[in-house]
Structures are given as C-alpha cells and as structure tokens.
Amino acid sequence: MKNLKQLSIFVGVVIIHQLLTNFIYSNLYPIHFADKNFFVLELIDKTLNMQNILIFFFDMGILILLWLIGKKVFSSRFSVLPPIIYTISLWSSYLVSAGSFYIYLSFLILLIFYGLLLIKSNQRFWGTALVIGATSIATYSSLFLMLLLPVMLILIVVFKITPVNELRLSIPAVIILILPLVFLIYNNQSGFKNILSNEVQIFADPGLMNTVNSYQGAAKQKGLGLLARISENKYLFSVEYVILKFTKQITPPTYFTPQEKLLNFSFTPPIFLGLLVPFLFSLYQILKSSFLRRNLFLSSLLVIPSVFSKQMVDLNRLIIFMPVVTLIISYGFIKLYEQGKDKEKAFLILTLFLVTFQLLVTLSDINLRERSRFIKYHSQDYEIGNQ
C-alpha cells in the first residue's frame, strides 16, 4: 500500500515534469544547440546525432534513477523528493527542449552512481554490471568523462567511500574496456587534438594574455617591469583564472539566480531561489560529517567540464552536476523536516512559499517574454552554439 502511494506520487511527478518540459518546449521551439557527436565517432570521423526524442527519454530516465537513488539514500517516504526537486527546477527542461547532449551524460553518471549504491547494498552483480556498462559507454561518449570517470572511480577507493574489494572487478573491467578507445586515440592523434581543442576552451579568449602583455608593458614604462614579470605573468594569472572559474561553478548564485543565463538568454534560474534554504542547511550538515564531506568533494569534480568551457559557467555542461545539487537539497529538506523545531518549520514554510511564488512568476514570464527575450539577445538565429 505504502509502495503504491509512493509510486502514484512518482507518476504524478513524472507527468508534471513532462507537462513543464512540453510547456517550455512549446515556448522555445525551434531554439536548439548545435548537434554534438559522440567522442568515439568523432575520432573515427563518423557522425551520429542524438534525436530529441531520445533526450526526452534520458530525461525521464534521470527522474526514475533519482527516485531509485532516493530510495537507497534516504528513507522510502522521502524517495520522491529528489525527482520533485528535479522537476520544479526548470534547468533540465530548458536543456531537454534545446536538445542537450549532456542530459544523456547526466543519465549515464546517475546510472554509475546507482550501480555503486547497488554494490553497497549487496546487489553486487547488477551493481557491477551497471558501473562497468555505464562507465564504458560514458567514456566512449564524451572526452571529459573519459578523463574524469576513471579518476573518480579510483578516488572513490582512495577516499574510502567504497572499499576496494567491492570494486575489484569494476575498475579492471573499465580499464580493459577503455583500452580500445586509448588505442584509437593513439592512432588518431591529430583528430584527438582537434577534439581536445574544441572541448577545452578555457584559454580560448585572448583577453587574459592581452592583459598580461599590457600590464607588463605599463609596469615596464614606470620602471617596475621586474615586479610585473613575477606577479603579473601568464602562469599566475592562468592559475587565478582557473581557481576563479572553479569557485564560480560552486557558488550558490550560479544555481539559484539567473546570473548565468540558461541557453545564453533566459531569465529563468537553473534552480528556484527558495531551494537555497534547504541547500545551505544541507551543506551545513554535510560539512559536519567527514564521510559526506569526502563525497561532496569527489562529486564536485563533475563541474570540471564547465570549468574548461569558454564561458565563465556553461550551464549545459554543468547539468551533469545537477543530480548532486538535487540530492543535497533533498537532504536539507529531510533534515529540516526531521528536526522540525519552530525555526526549521519556518524555513520549510519560507522555502515552499518562495518556490511556489517563483514558479508562478517564472511560468508567466516564460509565456509572456521568453521568446521576445531570445530575439533581443540572438535575433532570429535559433541555433545557440556548440555544446
């Protein structure tokens, strides 16, 4: 009976999510990203574009996985919380509407995560199969994930999040399965370099180097050239810039305000501001636990693809980090609910009020202005650039 209730709530969430996505799609169509090819296919100079309908399905898959993960991570009665938060944050709906490849990658990352949870809960066979399968597909699909996922798997062991014996099959299997890809890269080095330079755009803007030159020139004129050479050089500025970009990916305004524009034009925030309250409360709780801190640190590596983008924050690439944010917010909600004192209750009510209010304002804004806003930024060019 309890399960049926959970299931019916979840089905309701899925329907609402689809309605919201369709609403946004109908308002945004034909705004879309340029097609993105699979990494392995790009290496061998073949093309396969992901159809929009598949992205819709992967989005649905994310919802299901979040529900299943919610069941494993939180108690059963809170399991629908992550899908609810994912649904009321319109971030994914925008990206699905624009045909984002990273929705597919998010799905794979969640599969890996779910696989790890299965391993932990003694369903090793299915868990290992999921980890090996999803990691291999992900590494063949994206250059970033090829570099990130093996490192993350190793760090999971190093940080003692999962004991090494639980991954004794997964890690070697993943390495073996990646070997053909490594071989392919070795044979197509120029192609790989091309892909690398297309994906890693962090220093594509010549502004940083121009700054170094103009700073050093100006200081030299004043007889302070040496000081400028040691403190205003490309190495130091590059390090500062990378740290800035990384910090920017993990600051709350990036997620809870429209500071970074969805699809490079929207005023809709990736996640509604009201959810900042449980998010901060959750962070406070997480920082107190060493195990959760390590988990958080490890999962923050998922922002790296966005760090390496040309923009300060690439919300398309950053979507792979969204499930983590969703789980953090859910945890905050649960803690607020469980502690249930007057202060916590007040925070919960404030959150619900803010989210409802912003949802209404945002939906009305999308309906009234989003298309005109797009035209103001991009005129009639409906392709919003590479992914």
Place this chain on the structure above:
Amino acid sequence: MNKKILTITLLIVITSLGGFLRFYKITENPPSLNGDEISMAYDAYSILKTGKDQYGKFMPIAFESVGDYKNPVPIYLMTLSIKLFGLNDFSVRFQNTLMGTVMIPTFFLFLLKILKDRKVALLGAFFLSISSWLIFYSRVQYETFAYLFALLGIWSFIKMLEGGYVWAMLSAFLLILTMYTAPAPRLFVPIFVITVLIFYIRKFKNNWNNLLIFVLTSIVLALPLVYATLFLKAGTRLTMVLISNDIEFQRYILLKYFQSVADFPLLIFFWLKRYLNYLQPEFLFINGLEVSLSGVIGLGMLYYFELPWLILGVIEFIKRKIPYKPIFVIWLLTGIIPDSITNNQQHTGRLLHIAPVLFLITTLGAISFFKWILSIQKKYVKILMSGVFTVLAILILIHAYLTIAVHFPMAKGESFDEGLREAVFYIRDHQDEYKEVVFDPRRGIEGPFLVSNPYLYVLFYTKYDPHTYQIEPKVYSKDKNYFFHFNKYTFRPIEWTKDSQKKDTLFIGSPWSLPEKELKDGEILQKIYLSNGSLAFLIVSPKSK
C-alpha cells in the same frame, strides 16, 4: 605587562603601515580630484569663507551639487583641513585618509572587545590596514569615514544592550551621524536598527528607558535629514538610482519600462539576483574594486589569497561562540541592501559599512587556516604548504601594488577628470592675457561622451573668492546645450569653425572639439595628456590671419 607593551607596539606599527599606505602620494594617486571631490571641496571652502555654500545657502543640511545633493558631514569636516592646510588637493583628501587610518586601531579595539583575543584583534587590524579596498577608498574623498561611524555606532549599540543610557545616546548619535555622512547608510541604518531591535526586544524588558532614549535621540537627530530628503530634494538621487530604472532589467528582463504593480514580482527576483551577486568570486576577489579595465584581473574587495580564509571564516563564525552573533549577521545582510537596490553596477564604495564584519570573518578564517597549517604532522608538508601560500600571497600583494600604482591611473584617469587641474593651472597663470576663457566640458578618449564640470576646477584651483562667486551675475543655458558663464569664463561646446575667428580668447577643449589638423601653427599653446598617454586637452588661442 610585557604582552601589553608588545601589543601596543605592534598596533602602532600596523597603524603606521596602514597610514603610510593611505597617505603615500595621496595627491598623485588617484591622479586628479574627481567631480565629487572638487564640488565638495569648493563648498567647504565657501562655507569656511562665507558660511554659505556655492549657491549662497547658509549652512545647508544637504549641499546642492551638479545633478544631486551631497552629504553635509564630509563637507563640514573638510573645512577644518582646508583651514589647516589651505585650499589644495591634500586638504581635500586629508580628513578621509586620516579617518581611514584611525579605523585601524578602532577595529582592533572592537575585535578585542568581541573576541577577547589580542592576537586575533591584531591580525584583524593588520588585514584591515593592508586592504586594497579600504586603502583605495581612504585615498579619495569618498565619505569613507561613514564606516568608522557605523562601526562606532554599532559598537555603542552593543554596549547599550548591556545597559547604560549614555551608550543609547551615543549609539543614536553615531548611527544618525553615519546617515548624514554617506547615502548608503541612510537606508542601511534604519533597516539594521529595526531588525536588531526586533531580534533583541527582550533585552529591553527591564530596560525600556534605554530603548526610549535611543529612539527619541535618533528621531530628533534624524528629523533635519528627513525634512531635507522629503522637502529639500536631498532624496532626488535616491529616486533616480532605484533598481526599477535599471537598464538591464528594463531592456533585457522586463522588455519595457517599469510601469505597474504587475511588473513587481519580476523586479523582486531581479533584486534577489542582484543581492546574491555580492557572493560572486569575481566581485569579491577579482574586479569588484573597478580600478582596472573590466574583464581583466584587477582587485576585489578582498585579496585572492583571502578566498580560503573567507570560506573557513564563515564556518568558524558559525561554530564559534561570538557574543551578539545575530547582530553581525544582520549587519552583513542588511548592509548589502542599499547598494543592491540601485540601478548601477555593484559598487564597493557603497559597501564600506560592512567592512568590519567582512574582516572579522576573514580574520577568523585566517586563524583557522594557520591552525590547520600548524597541525600538519609532516614537517616538510607543513613547510611546503606555508611556503607556497606565502609566496602566492606576496605575488598577489605585488600585483595589488602595481594595480593601484600603475594600472589604475592609466585605466581610470579620465573618469577622475585627469587633466583638468593642469588646464586650470594654465588658465590661472595666463588669464590676464585674454578677454575670455572658453572651456568645452565634453571630453573622452573614444569620443566626446563624457561631460565634466570644469567650472568647479576653475573655482577651486584659482581659489576664486566664494563671496564674489555667490553674488556675481551668471548666465546658464535654458535648453539642453551646456552653457555657463561667469566673470570671463564660459563653459560651452566649442565650434571651431566659428570660434576660430574669436581673438583674445583662450580655448580649452578635447581633441574632438579642437581637431589638430584644423589648427594653425602656433595656435596650440599647450597639450595635456592623461596618464595612459592619450591626449586629454588642447589649450588654444586663435591667431590673426
């Protein structure tokens, strides 16, 4: 006893360092007095000589200026330094710089009172003394000492909560004084006080008299300001700069002018976005100070190496038992409100009153950081970590020095009206040779897009008698075109095709008004350049054919 002497010695050293960083070449960097400074300075001179401002108003509460009204406290205080040092660049900036320096030991005493830890208080004072944010605003006449008054006012407020009606009166006096000093505290102080009173109302349970004294003193002292704001147009600027007039909001968010209540919900979320933007790392650490060109690595409110300290500081602030902690949280959160509701870009100058909280948090973070470094077991890791961090911090400090000393004058000289002083010096020395002096207020490297007020520079640097200026006839333009004339000075756009016929007239204008190729040999008397080498002004007198 020894500890006490050591603390005092260190505090003197830290204050002297802070004073040196604030006073060193104070008249050369920023490279010129800006429009606000010059306007306040001539008003102060005018008050000193005649008791009236430049418009002839006797001891005003709000000083009329070009396009807005200035706060009275900085101007009245400036009369003292002008009396002491004469009418010059130094006396204009002196009192602000002095107050910026006085802030260092004051902050030390405040931290000592709150945290009861001399080392932490000294460290906090040291961070404040070397802060590029506070150094920069101490070097310009920028109502900076509002944050000193705010600190003292809030400190007295805390003392008031502990009892004593003297503190109630002093707190009210200092907080209201802050409101007379700078525009941002006019909003910050009432919001802060009301929020804190709601939070601590139980504290007054047995002490209602204190609260009554505080409220009554505040009302009495604030009345003139309220009157000036409502009836003497001192609030003009406030209505001009409200967030509803923000260009980004109207052009890209609302897609029309803000007109009705129906637009209000969107405005709320735009404001919330603006409010949370103060947490952006680029604003806090990279470019918030706007002393370099936008888009490049410049300076923020804090140094880059203070980033981990800020994060650790927040954690430490939450964990540590700090008396009156909610006051600091309210101070920080309400302190951002005034700047966040304006239609301009975020402005670090309007956030100076939250500096004490920010430095309190950073200091706590630094202490945590140092403790963590010291707790590292392996000696070589400890040395490596502290070595790398120290080197990075030194490099960032060198960059900060270069930014202020070299890049800032080059990038921002023009917005500080650089060149006007030199132009007026020429006028002062040669005006007897001409019947009329014509000054074009339009300027700009990229085009004649900036309009300055050179008449104020003429008044200031020629030490024009305020009494004469107040009573003599003046001619103003009646339309949109800039025209202002008094004595032999005319301020208007130059049209060289017509003006080249005027004899015995001295013309000062940018290369846009006086194109060099249209000038004959010998007509150019002087060229004035900006710090970045661009030509700012030409001083020209037409030659007979």
